[in-house]
Amino acid sequence: MYTPAFIVCFCIVSTFAGVVHLPTYEDEEYILVPISRVRRQTTGGVDSNGRASISHTGTIVDNNRHHLIGSASASKQFRPNGPLTVGGTLDYTHKPSGSTLGVGASNTRGFGTDVSATGRYNFYNKGGTSVFAEGNYGRHFGGPGGTGRPNYYGGVGVSHRCSA
Structure with a gap:
């Protein structure tokens, strides 16, 4: 034992x-x-409600221009017995412009799959001022409720940080 x-x-x-x-x-x-x-990290454990989880994150590319991080995770409820959930993400940053792109997906056995994508493109990024376009997309596929309608957003913006 x-x-x-x-x-x-x-x-x-x-x-x-x-x-x-x-x-x-x-x-x-x-x-x-x-x-x-x-440059990689694995975490996991079991909480007081009987849910076990493990995740691993690692840097795939990191240089002066590009930064790419990937992660994968899994979790399962044991008290009471529940479904297994697995997922993963990729997050990219273009360092000179600060533009970003992220994609991810997770699947819970018997309940379907969720997918998502987010992005931000900086047209101008100097002296604390940034002009950008951003957007996100998410959708649920399968499961008891079936495939859902997509949820998305897009917009443009300006931000400025004042130096003290």
């Missing part, structure tokens, strides 16, 4: 840390450090 519990605890603990090799002159050392320091 204790062996499966130990294995589960070991797997959970190992997802929160990465191994880093620290060479020294006399001998070699290995230490565990938080994964967020190595």
Whole structure:
């Protein structure tokens, strides 16, 4: 009985840390450090209501012009027994302009799939002033209620930050 519990605890603990090799002159050392320091992060746990969840986020591209982050997650209700939900997202930022694009989807077994997309394009971005167009789209597919109507928005805007 204790062996499966130990294995589960070991797997959970190992997802929160990465191994880093620290060479020294006399001998070699290995230490565990938080994964967020190595540009990816896995979190998870079980809450008091019996819902277990795990998610993993990682940087795919990060340079002077582009930043792309991906994430995946899963959760399941165990008390009472509920469906499994899985999903993922991709978030992109064009660093020079500050323009962004994000897409995501999640599926709950027996209840359908939700998809979404958001974006913001900065036409002008200098001296604290930004002129942009933005929009989002979301829709639910399948499940007991069937496929829903799309929900979307689009607009243009101007923002300005005053320096003190």
